[in-house]
């Protein structure tokens with residue numbers, strides 16, 4: 780293996796209103812008030828991973844004891860490029876995805892958001908109608924990208940800034 784085996788296999792969760800300034804390793808913080816979850820990357824690199832909950836982002840399931848997040852979390856913008864999904868408070872590690880699949884997923888993600896939010900700022904002159912041409916069941920569609928702050932689109936940056944300002 781080219782990377783050391785990830786240590787984090789299980790996690791705990793905390794329902795809170797505001798995401799704390801200092802996150803603890805192995806804890807998934809969930810704010811239903813702000814429809815956002817956050818955790819430190821489960822590879823142990825210490826980077827903060829923010830996963831907004833929305834019809835075009837992540838979906839959180841709470842069964843009364845444990846939580847699951849879907850689709851998977853692809854930290855492609857981080858040096859670790861870790862990729863995992865969370866099911867019943869367990870971290871399931873996935874392999875790296877080919878760059879082509881990551882790029883396709885990003886395009887699809889932007890198109891989805893553009894369609895959902897009526898945003899006209901489409902990537903590379905893409906038209907909303909092209910969304911239908913992006914295969915829904917591709918590998919990429921099963922994973923979602925986590926962007927660092929600088930990469931986020933305006934909508935997300937605004938929302939995160941507002942969310943943080945509440946702390």
Ligand SMILES: [Zn+2]
Pocket residue numbers: 820821822823824825826854857859860861
């Ligand atoms: Zn990491």
